[in-house]
Amino acid sequence: MVSIQTALAAFKRSPLLSALSITTIAFSLFAFGLFGLVALNIRDALQRVEERVEIRAFVADGTPIEQITAASDEIAKYPEVLKVEIVTQDQALARARKELGEFSDVFDGQFLPSSLDVKLKAGFRDPKTVRKVVDRVKGYDFVDDVRYGEEWIAQLYRLRNIAGAAGIALGLAFAAVAIIIIGATIRMAVLARSREISIMRLVGATDGFIRRPFLIEGSIKGVLGGLLALVLTYLAMRVLDQYLHFQTAFFDRRLATLGVVFGALMGLLGSAVSVGRHLRRV
Amino acid sequence: MVRFQKVTKIYPRAAGGAAALRDVTFGVAKGEFVFLTGPSGAGKSTILKLLYMDERPSSGEVRVSGFSSRDVKRREIPELRRKLGIIFQDFQLLEDRTAEGNVAFALEVIGTPKSAIPNKVSRALTQVGLASKARAYPGELSGGEQQRVAFARALVNDPFVLIADEPTGNLDERATRGIFQLLREVNAAGTAVLMATHNLELVRSSDYRCIELNHGEIVFDSAEVPAISVEMD
Incomplete structure (x- = not known):
């Protein structure tokens, strides 16, 4: 309970920094989302073609x-x-x-x-x-x-595999960037509170107690960033649909939830690494 | 209760790899008051850091209330620190919390039930004579008053030993006397005190035990003087 209050207080204390980190997370997830959308649509198209095999x-x-x-x-x-x-x-x-x-x-x-x-x-x-x-x-x-159009099927599958591999590689790269960004913003938050942290340790707070609010803060930022990214991706898709007359599919509820959960996990991981490093050093 | 046994501490990054402490052996008994004196860099702060296990010895052993530097685990250290009270020259207060907020902080972070906090805080602030300024922020308090807040924070968990690193270093004479008086009262109530200080006048004004350090070695321990004088007799 105290951890959640502390985490929320961090948003109130530095709203600009928090907004900045959420926006950066959102943009990296947005890039991730756009690519995901492309991959999703390629997959759908391939499925339609495949049905004709x-x-x-x-x-x-x-x-x-x-x-x-x-x-x-x-x-x-x-x-x-x-x-x-x-x-x-x-x-x-x-x-x-x-x-x-x-x-x-x-x-x-x-x-x-x-x-x-x-x-x-x-x-x-x-x-x-x-x-x-x-x-x-x-x-x-x-x-x-x-x-049975042997060559044609082979080509189709090659295309699909390339798209899949590129999706995973780029996805991992974007995820890594997002984790680093979250880690950096949490690091700023940790440094801003380093005095508080050193006092906490002196009076006998456990590492877990010190870490928890930062992990919650990171996760909340991840979730908010993920939601913002979802909105941005949806808007981008609408714009594409309107001007390029694509009939694109959007993430279903399961994939959208997965994206936000992924954002939260990235936030958690980024802050865990950041706080862990700080706690080991002091 | 506190025991240093042949403790040597070398900071790997220190220039020339010189030892901050060399072969230091001493003990502090329950309820004892001990001054640590010596020039800057003599190793006073290192001894205190080893005591609250912010540092581990390079060789030898530090024992504090059943915890040994040889086998204490990182996650056990908070448990040790909850039994200690620590105050510093620079007070280490949180500027955005009131005096009572700073004292309460020490209780909050170790999971003290919320209902028990106000009573403990007000008792600690009364003990250091600052009950009337409970709602003041550190910026609104004098140096001496800020140190009293830090004092109250150190006392609020009923420590068995109070560690004070130059607690009067930033204070004028009057405030120094006030803080020293508080230390004596705390000690009289049964808490051991280990105080590092440059203030030799303070040391001379009392008959507490004094350990003098120089270049990381104990060069004088008043506890051993009577023994030597007996031998000389």
């Missing part, structure tokens, strides 16, 4: 429909498979006509092979799993050829 197994002419149906039922039972669709020669022609409308009169007769179109479940659309399923489908001797 499809394996198409072309069936040899003259294969009895019963055999195809039996194979289709078997494939549908693979754990990776979402659904299997049998596309007959007629259906293939109709689809080609529809997709390539201007050439529709070129298509005539049953020259397109029938196929099994296999859709995979989410989480099983990575190149390795796709290839595994393709190999099993190839095992049917009536299957002539299997197409």
Whole structure:
């Protein structure tokens, strides 16, 4: 209780310094948030593209429909498979006509092979799993050829991995900057109260007692900085939407809470390091 | 109660690595009053810092009320300090707290129940004769009065030993006499006092034990004089 009062008193005692630290925390988290938003939207876009990943197994002419149906039922039972669709020669022609409308009169007769179109479940659309399923489908001797846009899938995943790695690296860098900034502002607060701290130690206050208000102060700054950053990120997104006509997604409640908690943790860590260093030195 | 056994203290960063204390051995009995004298840099403050375990000896052992410098843990030191009262030449008061606020501070930070604080504070301030200025800020008090506030803060936890580092160094003669009188009263009530001072007049005006230091060594201890004189007889 005394710790919370002391922590709040610190805000009252130096409102300018407190506002300054909250703003710096907010800006570093804002940068973090902007990047997070980009990553989130890339992920969403990739997910939409990924949903179109499809394996198409072309069936040899003259294969009895019963055999195809039996194979289709078997494939549908693979754990990776979402659904299997049998596309007959007629259906293939109709689809080609529809997709390539201007050439529709070129298509005539049953020259397109029938196929099994296999859709995979989410989480099983990575190149390795796709290839595994393709190999099993190839095992049917009536299957002539299997197409699944191998290169395209590999590219997609490479892009996603690069985006993920860049997100983590930049995120860590921004987090480190934020922790250092919080540490520095708490350090200023510690130095401003160094006389008080030395008296506290002389009269027998424990390190934990001395540390607690600073940790609370750091966490509060982190939370406030996190909330401010959330508002700034939201405003930035609205501006982008308005002028660039992006359809961007914003953090859901869980991610937003996580961001603020992350801010609090950074505040806690920054102040713990700062106070710890001071207490070890005196 | 307090025991220094062959204590040597070397500050690693000191010029030339000279020892601040060399092979110092002495003890302070319960309720004893001891002056520590000697020129600046003789090691008086080092002895006091070792006593409240702000420093650890380079060799030898310091024992204070059951705590030994050899095995005391960092987290046990606050416990020791709660049994000590410490006052300094520069008072070490918080400027933004009143006299009673400064005394109460010593109780707040060790978790004394809130309801018990006002009584203890007013008793300590009365003991040092400053009850009428409880609401004054340090800036509104004279040097002597500020030292009395520091005194009250040191006494409020009923210490068994009072450590005073040049407590009269910044005070005029009148205030010095007042503070010294307070120290005598506290001692008469049973609290041991260890006082570092330059003020030889003060030392001579009483018959308390006096330990004189020079270059980190004890060059004179009045407690040992009678023993020597007996031998000479």
